[in-house]
Amino acid sequence: MRPLRTRLARGRTDDEGAVAILVGLLAVVIFACAALAVDIASLSMERQKLHDHVDSAAHAGAFELPSSGSSAKTWAVTMAKRQDPTMTPDTDLFCVVASTGSSKQVAAGQIPATCDPGTYNSATVRCNTKICSIPCPTTGRCNTIRVSDAKDVDYDFAPIIGQNKGSTGSVTSAACKGSCGETLPNPMDIVIMADRTTSMLDSDREEMKTAIVDSLGVMDPTLHYVAFGALHKSKATASCATAATEKSDGVTGGDWIAVPFTNDYKANRDSAINSSSKLVKGVQCMPSGAVQDLATKSYGTHLASAMKGAARYLLGKQPNNLSSLPKRPGTPKKVIIFETDGQPDELLASGSASLDTSDDLGADRNFYGNGNGKDGCDNFNQVAQYAKDNNITVLVIGFGDANDAPCEKPITSGGYKRDPRSPWVRDYLAKAASPGPSGAPSKAESDCSSNAERVAENKDGDYYFCAVSGSELGPIFATAIVAVTESIRLIEMP
Numbered sequence: 001m002r003p004l005r006t007r008l009a010r011g012r013t014d015d016e017g018a019v020a021i022l023v024g025l026l027a028v029v030i031f032a033c034a035a036l037a038v039d040i041a042s043l044s045m046e047r048q049k050l051h052d053h054v055d056s057a058a059h060a061g062a063f064e065l066p067s068s069g070s071s072a073k074t075w076a077v078t079m080a081k082r083q084d085p086t087m088t089p090d091t092d093l094f095c096v097v098a099s100t101g102s103s104k105q106v107a108a109g110q111i112p113a114t115c116d117p118g119t120y121n122s123a124t125v126r127c128n129t130k131i132c133s134i135p136c137p138t139t140g141r142c143n144t145i146r147v148s149d150a151k152d153v154d155y156d157f158a159p160i161i162g163q164n165k166g167s168t169g170s171v172t173s174a175a176c177k178g179s180c181g182e183t184l185p186n187p188m189d190i191v192i193m194a195d196r197t198t199s200m201l202d203s204d205r206e207e208m209k210t211a212i213v214d215s216l217g218v219m220d221p222t223l224h225y226v227a228f229g230a231l232h233k234s235k236a237t238a239s240c241a242t243a244a245t246e247k248s249d250g251v252t253g254g255d256w257i258a259v260p261f262t263n264d265y266k267a268n269r270d271s272a273i274n275s276s277s278k279l280v281k282g283v284q285c286m287p288s289g290a291v292q293d294l295a296t297k298s299y300g301t302h303l304a305s306a307m308k309g310a311a312r313y314l315l316g317k318q319p320n321n322l323s324s325l326p327k328r329p330g331t332p333k334k335v336i337i338f339e340t341d342g343q344p345d346e347l348l349a350s351g352s353a354s355l356d357t358s359d360d361l362g363a364d365r366n367f368y369g370n371g372n373g374k375d376g377c378d379n380f381n382q383v384a385q386y387a388k389d390n391n392i393t394v395l396v397i398g399f400g401d402a403n404d405a406p407c408e409k410p411i412t413s414g415g416y417k418r419d420p421r422s423p424w425v426r427d428y429l430a431k432a433a434s435p436g437p438s439g440a441p442s443k444a445e446s447d448c449s450s451n452a453e454r455v456a457e458n459k460d461g462d463y464y465f466c467a468v469s470g471s472e473l474g475p476i477f478a479t480a481i482v483a484v485t486e487s488i489r490l491i492e493m494p
Helices: 002-062 067-085 202-218 278-284 301-315 372-387 425-432 453-456 469-484
Strands: 090-098 131-135 144-149 150-153 166-169 171-177 188-195 226-233 255-262 331-341 393-397 462-466 488-491
Touching: 002 067, 002 144, 002 171, 002 488, 067 090, 067 144, 150 202, 188 202, 188 255, 188 301, 202 469, 226 278, 226 301, 255 278, 255 301, 301 331, 301 372, 301 393, 331 469, 372 393, 372 425, 393 425, 393 469, 425 462, 453 462, 453 469, 462 469
Parallel strands: 188 226, 188 331, 331 393, 393 462
Antiparallel strands: 090 131, 090 144, 144 171, 150 166, 171 488, 226 255
16 A cells, blocks of 8 residues: 555645646746736826827917918927927928818818918828818918827836837827818807998909808808898898898998898708808898989998998897807807908998997098098098907908009099008008907008919918909908818817
8 A cells, every 4th residue: 555655645746846837837927917018008108198298299389370380390399398308209281171072182272271382292182081181391381280209118027028118109199270171160150241332343243242152161050150241231121131222211221230140051061051041042132232313323332330330240239149049169259251342432421430339430422632531441440440359350351442442532633643642441451350360460461463462462371361353252251261260179180
């Protein structure tokens, strides 16, 4: 029996030794896996931290757009290094505009309205069905900055198994300022005031009406409520909300705002224009401002009074219908888009510029040397300033003759001659506009007589725009609406 017991004892000893060896080997594997898990978790945390840093850096850089691409890059790098001095981010600038949809092409009409990359190679453009990204030089007018970086992370335990470092891999973030190729993201109350005085050619007026309706396409009816008014006033009829006033109404009869705030111009953000909308129908049926049987043919171009009517309605000083429409998130921005083609030439000779009074404002008929034209320009600027003081963003479109007309009518006997003492209407129109996103005052850079001058004026980043024909108004109205969107958001590039 003793030999058997000896053999059994020896067997147990051998098994225990084998188990001990196996446990030892497993312990090494378990500890190595645990160490690797700790290091992988650390690497994941560092990647998330890096992601937060490049998000902040891109957001900081976008504040400088579209004014200065070089400043945007500088601020992005500065913000990155403030958060982590070891970061060495790469930065790129882009012009992000809308895509044509399934064909995935650049919606060219948004250039230079949304941004302007200059001449670009189509091979470098990336599009999805919503947006397109176009590489943009530092000297261009860019609306998007992309920031990317990667970071090596020291392992604490992995060196045990021969691995000293790990990499987060490249982490990228892009921030865009403005509409970013899509509909406007912020809630807005917009009053569009359009000149339909008799100085507007019928063809130009028809193209302007089309332009206004088309501009509704860039809006989101859940966020953007739009009202419409005309120069001179309207008197609604059964067939047209924007019908012109009559001789019996007098110069103060009728309403500056012909169509109240509405959100029915589209069913939703991505749908087509609703042709049954009161707004759309009101714009489309708008006739000229001619007044039948009136000796002067019309009540003139009352710029100050029209601006006052728009501002009072927008602020609720003249009752509006905003409370009857669905409440939107945030605080809506209040915007006036004011288009006109001429000098102030007003039949009315009374009234106050104050927005707290309901009376209309006019400086009387504009004849050479009587000073009424200059007073009309001054009144317009004063009312616009009151509107801006009440946090209304004012955008002005100078059309046709407004770009090269003086405030005072010129001498016509012996040929056209401008009184050198009379300032240009365009300078007053530009001064009425709000400062651009950069904070600089809006300015009329030229008389917009050449195409190059118009392109330069309309992409200089301020809130004064110009056009010389009705066909040019389409992209300008859309540009004006897009221009008031100053929000910054992170986007996923195509």
